[in-house]
Amino acid sequence: DTGVSQDPRHKITKRGQNVTFRCDPISEHNRLYWYRQTLGQGPEFLTYFQNEAQLEKSRLLSDRFSAERPKGSFSTLEIQRTEQGDSAMYLCASIRARTGAGYTFGSGTRLTVV
Amino acid sequence: KQEVTQIPAALSVPEGENLVLNCSFTDSAIYNLQWFRQDPGKGLTSLLLIQSSQREQTSGRLNASLDKSSGRSTLYIAASQPGDSATYLCAVQGEETSGSRLTFGEGTQLTVNP
Numbered sequence: 233d234t235g236v237s238q239d240p241r242h243k244i245t246k247r248g249q250n251v252t253f254r255c256d257p258i259s260e261h262n263r264l265y266w267y268r269q270t271l272g273q274g275p276e277f278l279t280y281f282q283n284e285a286q287l288e289k290s291r292l293l294s295d296r297f298s299a300e301r302p303k304g305s306f307s308t309l310e311i312q313r314t315e316q317g318d319s320a321m322y323l324c325a326s327i328r329a330r331t332g333a334g335y336t337f338g339s340g341t342r343l344t345v346v
Numbered sequence: 347k348q349e350v351t352q353i354p355a356a357l358s359v360p361e362g363e364n365l366v367l368n369c370s371f372t373d374s375a376i377y378n379l380q381w382f383r384q385d386p387g388k389g390l391t392s393l394l395l396i397q398s399s400q401r402e403q404t405s406g407r408l409n410a411s412l413d414k415s416s417g418r419s420t421l422y423i424a425a426s427q428p429g430d431s432a433t434y435l436c437a438v439q440g441e442e443t444s445g446s447r448l449t450f451g452e453g454t455q456l457t458v459n460p
Binding site: 330340 | 389
């Protein structure tokens with residue numbers, strides 16, 4: 233297993249366009265998390281899945297954001313009608329719950345909205 | 347609500363110096379604490395994980411300690427090298443009732459000068 237994979241690495245989009253990011257977690261990890269990080273700040277929690285169920289969403293996740301994890305494997309994060317304030321690094325992480333093991337993060341997707 | 351603070355925000359040291367990064371958190375009901383390294387524009391690399399029942403963990407030149415009751419952790423880096431230059435993030439993992447989400451500090455930006 234090569235770890236957590238995120239695609240694309242970079243995305244530049246025009247304001248108002250829709251974008252979708254993908255995350256492939258470590259295969260035996262049943263929990264998948266999305267975080268957002270703006271410049272100079274620590275990552276902030278957006279949402280998480282246990283298997284295919286989305287169990288919690290942060291207030292940061294406005295109606296323009298939607299996340300899915302069909303079949304409990306990879307996950308997608310879609311942002312509709314992007315705004316300049318959406319420019320950030322979007323990080324995905326996975327863990328196997330209740331094992332005491334730490335998080336493994338992907339390399340992130342850097343979104344720039346122009 | 348858990349809050350994590352890291353001091354200092356930035357640190358510049360000459361090569362070979364030993365240094366300490368500090369992390370404090372407001373809610374002692376944590377599952378574990380994880381230290382990460384982040385290079386500019388990159389994802390997070392896990393350095394050390396300390397379970398809530400543990401006092402410290404060591405990996406090579408890195409040593410992390412945890413005092414859960416006082417809400418503090420330190421990351422000690424021995425004999426610093428220019429390759430250690432990066433941002434170091436402290437993150438506390440909540441218990442199952444909070445979905446085991448991570449709460450991050452804003453990081454310490456470390457520069458090691460040759």
